Amino acid sequence: MPSLKQYRTRIASVKSTQKITSAMKMVAAAKLRRAQEKAEAARPYAERMSRMLGSLAGSLSGGAGAPALLAGTGRSEVHLVVVATSDRGLCGAFNSSIVRGARAHVRQLLSEGKQVRIFCVGRKGRDQLRRDFAKLIVGSMEDVGRRSLSFADAQRITDRILQMFAAGEFDVCSLFYARFRSAITQIVTRQQLIPFAIEGGAGEATAAGGAVYEYEPDEEQILAELLPRNLSVQVFRALLENNASEQGARMTAMDNATRNAGDMIKRLTLSYNRQRQASITKELIEIISGAEAV
C-alpha cells in the first residue's frame, strides 16, 4: 500500500504528463490544419501535370522510343522501395504501420527471388527497418521538411532516386507513405514511381483536349523534362500527405493519452482520498481507545 506522499507525487507526475500530451495535441492540431492546406494547395499542380503527361504519353504510346522512366527497363529484377516516415515518434501507430506495410512488401519480393534495395526517408522508418533489413538499406534521408516541407525537399529525394536509376541500380521503384483520410484514419499506400503508371489511360487525355497537341520543342525533349519533374511532384505529394497523416495520427494519439491520464488521475485521487480517510479514522480510533483506557 503506497503512502499518502507517494500518491501525491504520482498524481503530480501524471498531471504534468497530461499537460504535455494536451499541449502536443494542440500543436498537432494546428500543424495538421496547415499541412492539410498545403496538401490542398499542391493539388492543382499535380493534377495538371498528370493531365499533360497523360496526353503526351498518349501520343507516344506504342512508340519504341519511350524513355525508360515511362516504359521501365523491361526487367523487374531489382526493386527499390522508398519508405517515407517521420523523424519523430509519439504519433501512435503511424510509423509502425507504414513500416509494416513496407516490410510485408519487401518479404514478398524477396520470396519471389527478387533483389530489394531500401531507401528510407525519415529517421523512425530507418530505425525500424534496420532491425530486419540492415543489409538492404542503400541510403536514408533525414530532417525532411523539418521546418516546413518545400518542393526542394522532394527534389532532393528525387535526385537521389534518379541518380540510382541512371546508374542502373534498380528496375522498379515504389514508394510507401500514409495517405491522409482523416485525423483518425490514415491509409498506408504503395505507389509505383518507376516505371510511371498513368492514371485513367492514355486515350482519354487526348479525347478530353479534343485535339492533338503540337509540341515545342519535340515530344521526346518535353518528356525528358516532364518525367523527372513528375517524379518530384509525386514524391512531393506523398510527403505532404505523409506530413498531414503524421500530424493527424499524433493528434489522435495525444488525445487518447490525455484522456488516459485523466482517467488515471481520477483513479489515483480516489485511492488517495480513501487512504487519507483510512488514516484519519485510524488516528481517531487510536485517540478514542487511548482515552478509554485511561
Next chain:
Amino acid sequence: MADKVEFELVSPERLLLSRSVDMVVVPGAEGDFGVLRGHAPLISTLRLGVIDVHDAGGVSDRIFVAGGFAEVTAERCTVLAEQAVPVADLDRAGIEDEIRSLRDSLAVADGDAERGALAARIAVAEAKLAYA
C-alpha cells in the same frame, strides 16, 4: 467572355493565378508566344523569362518564371512553373546579395553535381536581376 482565354499559373506549392484574360505572352523554349482564345493546342517547355498577362487593354500582370511547362488549348492556357515570382516583388538588393553568396559557395564547392546546381541557381538569379 467570348474572346477571353482562361489563364492558370501553378507552382508546385500553390495556385498563383487563375482568371480569364485577353492574352498571355509566354516565354517558350523556342521563343515567346502569345496566347489568344482559339490558339492551336500546344505543349511547350519554358525558359527563364517573364509572362505578360494582357487584360483590359494593357499589361495587367508580369510574372517572372524559371523553367516549367505551358499547356495551351483553344480555351485555356496552363503554366506549370518551377518558380514564379511577380516582377513587382523582385527585390534588386536581395537578388544581388543572393548572387554574391551563391558565387562564394561556388568558389568553394566541390563535385560537378554541386557546381552545376549552383551555376543553375546563379543563372536564375541573374535572369531575375535583369527584370528587377
